[in-house]
Amino acid sequence: MTPQQIEAYVDAASAALDLPIAPEHRPGVLRYFALAADMAALTEAVALAPHDESALRFEPVAPGRHS
16 A cells, blocks of 8 residues: 555544544554555455365364474
């Protein structure tokens, strides 16, 4: 996302949630949202196959043992 898109999104989300952002907090909120958007883009860039889906149940495995 571009800085302008991030600002527009944060402004729209803030208004929609009726959650005012104090002027002194705005730079940090924008910086954190940019970081979160970058992490989301990295995650979305990883191609997943059907076998990458989460398991239906969790079965703990002893350390060092691989199934």
